[in-house]
Amino acid sequence: MSITKHNWTKDEIIAIYNKPMMDLLYEAATIHRQKHDPNVVQVSTLLSIKTGGCPEDCGYCPQAARYNTGVEGNDLMSVSQVKAQALRAKSSGSSRVCMGAAWRNVKDGEEFDQVLEMVRTINKLDMEVCCTLGMITENQAQRLAEAGLYAYNHNLDTSEEYYKDVISTRGFEDRLQTIENVRKTNVTVCSGGIIGMGESIEDRAGMLVALSTLNPQPESVPINALVAVEGTPMEEEKPVEIWEMIRMVATTRIVMPDTQVRLSAGRTNMSREGQAMCFFAGANSIFAGDKLLTTPNPDVHEDMKMFEMLGLIPQKPFTKVSQPKTVEASDSQFAPLGEKPKWSRPGHTIERNLEASIKSKI
Numbered sequence: 001m002s003i004t005k006h007n008w009t010k011d012e013i014i015a016i017y018n019k020p021m022m023d024l025l026y027e028a029a030t031i032h033r034q035k036h037d038p039n040v041v042q043v044s045t046l047l048s049i050k051t052g053g054c055p056e057d058c059g060y061c062p063q064a065a066r067y068n069t070g071v072e073g074n075d076l077m078s079v080s081q082v083k084a085q086a087l088r089a090k091s092s093g094s095s096r097v098c099m100g101a102a103w104r105n106v107k108d109g110e111e112f113d114q115v116l117e118m119v120r121t122i123n124k125l126d127m128e129v130c131c132t133l134g135m136i137t138e139n140q141a142q143r144l145a146e147a148g149l150y151a152y153n154h155n156l157d158t159s160e161e162y163y164k165d166v167i168s169t170r171g172f173e174d175r176l177q178t179i180e181n182v183r184k185t186n187v188t189v190c191s192g193g194i195i196g197m198g199e200s201i202e203d204r205a206g207m208l209v210a211l212s213t214l215n216p217q218p219e220s221v222p223i224n225a226l227v228a229v230e231g232t233p234m235e236e237e238k239p240v241e242i243w244e245m246i247r248m249v250a251t252t253r254i255v256m257p258d259t260q261v262r263l264s265a266g267r268t269n270m271s272r273e274g275q276a277m278c279f280f281a282g283a284n285s286i287f288a289g290d291k292l293l294t295t296p297n298p299d300v301h302e303d304m305k306m307f308e309m310l311g312l313i314p315q316k317p318f319t320k321v322s323q324p325k326t327v328e329a330s331d332s333q334f335a336p337l338g339e340k341p342k343w344s345r346p347g348h349t350i351e352r353n354l355e356a357s358i359k360s361k362i
Contacts, residue, residue, distance in 0.1 A: 004217065006214075008208070008255055009209065013209060017201060017204065021243070021246075024250050025250060027254055028249075028251075028253045028254050029281065031253055034257070038279075040284065040313050040315045041307070042095060043314045044098055044286070044288065045098070047085050047098065049076060049082060049099045049100065051063060051072070051073055052071045054104065056169045057167060058166060058167050059166045059167065059232065059234050059356075060197055062232055063102040066357040069232060070231065073102075077118075078114075083121050083122070083125070090127055093300070094288055094314075095127060095314065095315055095317040096128035096150070096317065097129055099133075100153075101115070101134070103134040104134050104169070105341070106134060106136045112143075112336075115133065119131065120147045122148075123147070124148075126323070129150050130153055131144060131151075135174055136152070139334055139336075140181075142184070142185055143336070145324065146327040146332055150321070151190045152178075152187050152189060152190065153191065153220075154178045154189075155194070155222065156176075159199070159205075159206025161206055162199045164348060165350060168348050168349065171344035173344065175191075179218075187324075188321055189214075189218040190219065190220035190222065191222075192221040192262065192264070193207045193222075193224065195225060195240055195245070196225050198234070198237060204248060217256045217259055218259060219321070221252055221261055223248050223262065223264060225239070225240040227266055232356060233353045239269055245274070245278060249263065249282055253282025253283075260284055260320065261284060261285065263283040276306075279310065
């Protein structure tokens with residue numbers, strides 16, 4: 001049994017990324033087969049439970065309130081609405097529901113209590129529940145764990161060095177602190193990033209250094225290709241080449257052999273052949289459904305046709321980690337603390353973000 005390496009360097013990862021394609025694919029596929037069933041892929045459904053109006057200035061995000069992207073905002077969904085969507089996802093082959101809310105960070109109160117009830121409801125459907133709600137404190141992470149949360153998603157987005165060219169309203173260290181808070185519970189960590197934002201190969205390697213040197217490494221790593229949305233600061237970025245995506249997936253598989261590598265945003269621009277190469281290179285999870293929060297995604301029926309063509313089987317829930325128990329709100333050991341943590345606001349200026357913000361007001 002090989003020992004997971006936690007001291008990868010940027011130079012080592014760049015060397016892997018730049019290997020001749022056939023050598024890279026062979027190494028990644030070999031590791032993938034040693035650690036995972038290559039014919040099993042998890043299907044997850046991403047559900048936007050609160051859309052738009054986010055105060056952050058992430059350069060890639062159409063949900064930022066400061067940009068004019070045509071996204072229609074909505075208030076927090078009801079528990080019954082979420083349950084109906086989860087049942088629909090389950091009937092379509094999904095084993096996990098990931099709920100996303102366009103918040104900077106979680107605030108104790110009625111809305112968070114409602115999210116906790118959503119978590120309890122979906123866990124009782126025997127589905128894995130993931131949330132991406134922004135920054136959270138240790139106590140909030142404990143409350144989510146009590147409710148039955150299986151995973152918490154908090155992407156690093158990119159390298160620490162390039163991060164300041166993407167976002168100015170929060171710091172990279174906030175991402176790491178939230179992951180650390182989640183690690184103090186039994187909730188698994190889902191954290192990855194986006195390629196195609198104008199970053200260098202060194203930045204892609206830097207992101208993988210940050211993720212792979214965590215101990216333990218994230219149980220799940222989404223690799224997203226930027227979907228350039230009109231009105232965002234990154235609307236002019238060129239689409240990611242499929243070969244870049246394959247290289248990124250393969251490198252992630254080699255560096256984090258036990259992790260589930262998620263083929264996430266950008267699949268609408270990928271052929272079935274390209275996606276098949278990603279699965280061969282080590283991707284073993286996808287997001288299904290017609291949308292990823294607000295951006296287009298392949299139809300779930302098309303995905304199932306692709307699975308049938310490739311001989312892939314949807315992964316059953318709780319295959320990697322056993323199902324968490326749900327503690328009812330009345331029996332909770334963790335009370336809301338009304339915390340007001342001082343998450344950072346670096347406040348530097350990102351010219352393209354500022355230009356997009358000004359343009360939206362004209």
